[in-house]
Amino acid sequence: MKAIFKKEILNDPESENSTYTNFTLKRNTEFCCEKFKVFCKKFTVWSYERGKFAIVDQITYEGQSIQPIDFCPFCGEKIDYEDENKPSKSIKKKK
Numbered sequence: 001m002k003a004i005f006k007k008e009i010l011n012d013p014e015s016e017n018s019t020y021t022n023f024t025l026k027r028n029t030e031f032c033c034e035k036f037k038v039f040c041k042k043f044t045v046w047s048y049e050r051g052k053f054a055i056v057d058q059i060t061y062e063g064q065s066i067q068p069i070d071f072c073p074f075c076g077e078k079i080d081y082e083d084e085n086k087p088s089k090s091i092k093k094k095k
């Protein structure tokens with residue numbers, strides 16, 4: 001499946017001269033399977049800081065550690081992350 005996101009650089013409301021990057025998943029994303037789609041509706045799986053889907057890996061005393069995923073946890077299909085402003089055609093893929 002293809003996960004197309006929008007990358008935005010926003011001003012940090014807490015400190016004046018700094019910015020942070022926010023990744024928003026496009027709403028028209030077509031999921032590889034129904035299970036993953038339902039899963040994403042139930043839980044917040046998208047990581048706005050990383051621009052990837054991420055699942056909770058471990059729950060520790062300090063909080064949760066999340067693991068970015070490149071493959072669907074249900075059907076195993078590869079997830080291609082793509083910036084809507086930079087189609088991946090120009091990126092050389094390593095095999």
Ligand SMILES: [Zn+2]
Pocket residue numbers: 031032033034036072073074075076077
């Ligand atoms: Zn899937």
